[in-house]
Amino acid sequence: MSEFPGGRAQGSTLLVDASVYIFRYYFALPPNWVSSAGYSTEAVYGFTNFLLDLLALRPARIACAFDESLGSCFRNEIYPDYKCSRALPDEALAFQLVACREMAEALGIASFASERYEADDILATLTWLSREHRPVIISRDKDLGQLLDRGAVSLWDFAADRHMDAAALTARFGVAPGQIADFLALVGDPGDDIPGVPGVGPKTAAQLLAHYDSVDALLDNPSGVADLPVRGAKGLALKLAEYAGQIAMARRLAALEEGVPLASSARDLCWRGADTELAQALADEFGIGGLKAKIGRILAASPGELTENRETV
Numbered sequence: 001m002s003e004f005p006g007g008r009a010q011g012s013t014l015l016v017d018a019s020v021y022i023f024r025y026y027f028a029l030p031p032n033w034v035s036s037a038g039y040s041t042e043a044v045y046g047f048t049n050f051l052l053d054l055l056a057l058r059p060a061r062i063a064c065a066f067d068e069s070l071g072s073c074f075r076n077e078i079y080p081d082y083k084c085s086r087a088l089p090d091e092a093l094a095f096q097l098v099a100c101r102e103m104a105e106a107l108g109i110a111s112f113a114s115e116r117y118e119a120d121d122i123l124a125t126l127t128w129l130s131r132e133h134r135p136v137i138i139s140r141d142k143d144l145g146q147l148l149d150r151g152a153v154s155l156w157d158f159a160a161d162r163h164m165d166a167a168a169l170t171a172r173f174g175v176a177p178g179q180i181a182d183f184l185a186l187v188g189d190p191g192d193d194i195p196g197v198p199g200v201g202p203k204t205a206a207q208l209l210a211h212y213d214s215v216d217a218l219l220d221n222p223s224g225v226a227d228l229p230v231r232g233a234k235g236l237a238l239k240l241a242e243y244a245g246q247i248a249m250a251r252r253l254a255a256l257e258e259g260v261p262l263a264s265s266a267r268d269l270c271w272r273g274a275d276t277e278l279a280q281a282l283a284d285e286f287g288i289g290g291l292k293a294k295i296g297r298i299l300a301a302s303p304g305e306l307t308e309n310r311e312t313v
Contacts, residue, residue, distance in 0.1 A: 009057040017139030018064040061269035065122035066113040108274035124256035148177035174206030185251035
C-alpha cells in the first residue's frame with residue numbers, strides 16, 4: 001500500500017464516493033453471486049469487500065455518500081441536459097444500489113443520500129464538517145479535487161492505491177484545487193454533459209487560469225485575453241465573450257455545494273463498531289455468504305481499538 005497521508009491510516013477520517021465503486025464492481029465482476037430475491041449481486045459483493053478493507057484500517061470516522069439525484073438534482077434546474085446521457089438504473093441495478101447501502105449501514109458506516117444533491121455535494125459538506133480532522137476522500141473523480149482546497153488532505157483512488165494531494169493535482173491538471181470548477185467550466189465535462197468552450201482544451205484553460213484566478217475574473221475582462229501570451233489569443237478573446245453565458249452556467253454546474261442539509265456533525269461519522277449478526281445475515285440474503293468469515297474477522301475490533309478511535313474525535 002502506498003504511503004498514507006500523515007503516515008497513519010488508523011484513526012483517520014475516510015469519506016467514500018460510494019457510487020464510483022459500486023459501478024466499478026458492477027461492470028468489472030462476473031455475475032457469480034445471486035440474492036435470495038433472484039437478483040445478481042456482483043456489485044454488492046465487490047462493494048462489501050471494499051468496505052471491509054477500509055474498516056480493516058480502523059478509521060476513527062468513515063462515511064459513504066450515495067447518488068440518488070439522477071434527473072432530480074438542482075443542477076437539472078440550471079441546465080436540463082445535465083447528465084442527460086446517463087440512463088436511470090434498471091430494476092436489477094437499483095436492487096444492488098439499495099443493497100449496498102443496507103450493507104454499509106449494517107457495517108456501522110454513516111451513509112448519506114439526497115434526491116436534490118449529488119454524492120459530490122454530500123462529500124463536500126462532510127469535508128466541511130470534518131475539516132479539522134483532515135479527511136481523505138476515497139474516489140477517482142477529478143471533480144472532487146476541489147475539496148483539496150476545503151480541508152481534505154488527499155484523493156485516494158483505492159483500486160489503484162494512489163493518493164493525490166494538492167500538489168499532485170496541480171501537476172496533473174495545471175490548476176490549483178480551488179480552480180477545478182473554473183477549469184471544467186472552460187473545457188467542459190463530457191461525463192456530466194457539461195458543455196465546454198469550443199477549441200479550449202486543458203492546456204489553454206490552464207494557461208488562462210494562470211493569468212486569471214477564476215472564470216469570474218476572466219469574464220469581467222475577456223478582451224484582456226487578447227494581450228496574453230496564449231496561442232490564438234485574439235480569437236480566443238472573442239470566443240470567450242461569445243460563450244460568457246455558457247461559461248458562467250458551467251461554473252455553477254461544476255462547483256460543489258457544501259451546504260447540504262444533513263443534520264450531522266463530525267461526531268456522527270465516528271465508527272463505533274457494527275452489527276455483525278445483521279451484516280452476516282445480509283451476506284446470506286444477498287448471496288455473498290463467502291464474505292461472512294471476513295465480516296466476523298474485520299469487525300472483531302478489540303475494545304482498545306474502538307476506545308482509541310473514540311478518543312481521537
